[in-house]
Structures are given as C-alpha cells and as structure tokens.
Amino acid sequence: MTGDLYSWLKALHVISIIAWMAGMLYLPRLFVYHCAAAPGSAQSETFKVMERRLLRAIINPAMTAAWIFGLWMAWLGELWTQPWFIAKFILVLAMSALHGFLSRWRRAFAADANTHSARFYRVMNEVPTLLMIGIVILVIVKPL
Numbered sequence: 001m002t003g004d005l006y007s008w009l010k011a012l013h014v015i016s017i018i019a020w021m022a023g024m025l026y027l028p029r030l031f032v033y034h035c036a037a038a039p040g041s042a043q044s045e046t047f048k049v050m051e052r053r054l055l056r057a058i059i060n061p062a063m064t065a066a067w068i069f070g071l072w073m074a075w076l077g078e079l080w081t082q083p084w085f086i087a088k089f090i091l092v093l094a095m096s097a098l099h100g101f102l103s104r105w106r107r108a109f110a111a112d113a114n115t116h117s118a119r120f121y122r123v124m125n126e127v128p129t130l131l132m133i134g135i136v137i138l139v140i141v142k143p144l
C-alpha cells in the first residue's frame with residue numbers, strides 16, 4: 001500500500017524503532033558495567049542517572065511511538081490476518097515484554113537491590129538483537 005500518509009507513518013515508524021532498538025541494546029550493557037560498581041559508590045549513582053534518563057527520555061517514548069505508527073499502518077492496510085504480520089506481532093510482543101523486564105531491573109539497581117550477574121545481562125543483551133533480526137526479515141521479506 002502506498003500513498004502520502006502511509007509513507008509518512010512508515011518513515012516515523014522506522015525512526016521510532018531505531019531509537020527504541022538503540023536503547024534496548026544499550027541499557028543491558030549499562031547493567032553489565034553497573035554490576036561491577038559498589039552499591040552507594042559515586043560510579044553506581046552515575047549509572048542510576050544514565051539508566052533512568054535512557055529509559056524515560058528515549059526507550060519509553062520511542063516504544064510508544066513505534067506502537068502508535070505500527071498499529072495505525074496495520075489498521076490502514078488491514079494487515080491483521082497476514083501471516084508475516086502475525087509472526088512479527090508475536091516477536092514485537094516479546095520485545096515489549098523484554099522492555100518491561102529492563103524497566104524492572106532498572107528499578108532494582110536504583111534501589112541497590114540488583115540480584116542478577118554481569119553474565120546474565122550479557123546474555124540478555126543478545127535477545128533484542130535476535131528479535132530485531134527476525135522482525136526486520138518478516139516485515140521486509142514477508143516470507144510467510
């Protein structure tokens with residue numbers, strides 16, 4: 001489907017998912033380094049500020065925008081029953097669930113109550129990458 005509004009929505013969607021993915025890939029990395037900083041130390045307090053600002057100023061608004069522009073396009077294109085869209089939607093729900101966990105882990109760090117290891121966050125850092133690869137192939141190649 002082409003046309004002015006749809007193309008503008010797609011451009012705004014891609015801009016918002018770039019910001020969302022940049023944050024989803026950076027925040028777990030901050031958690032890896034934060035694990036090495038002693039609770040209450042100046043370094044740990046600095047990480048808390050970085051994590052809070054990244055989540056609230058970039059990741060949360062970018063995710064909201066990605067959902068609004070994505071659902072708007074799906075509605076205009078009546079894409080709900082397209083197999084590639086259903087598969088993409090499932091991976092995007094997984095990405096949004098991970099977003100929820102990142103928010104919860106950030107709150108734990110803010111309360112000096114993190115219980116996970118640096119290794120755990122290194123593994124978690126790979127999850128958005130794998131989901132992103134699947135999502136982009138589904139929406140551009142439409143293999144289903």
Ligand code: HEM
Pocket residue numbers: 001010013014017021066067069070071073074077079092095131132135136139140
């Ligand atoms: C948040 C919920 C999301 C919804 C409801 C959604 C929905 C959509 C829809 C309906 C389209 C238009 C497809 C077409 O016209 O062929 C689209 C395009 C696109 N989406 Fe999403 N999307 C979401 C999240 C994401 C995420 C997380 C990514 C990447 C990590 C992504 C990557 C893309 C790309 C690259 C395009 C442009 C494809 C093209 O140029 O044809 N989307 N999305």
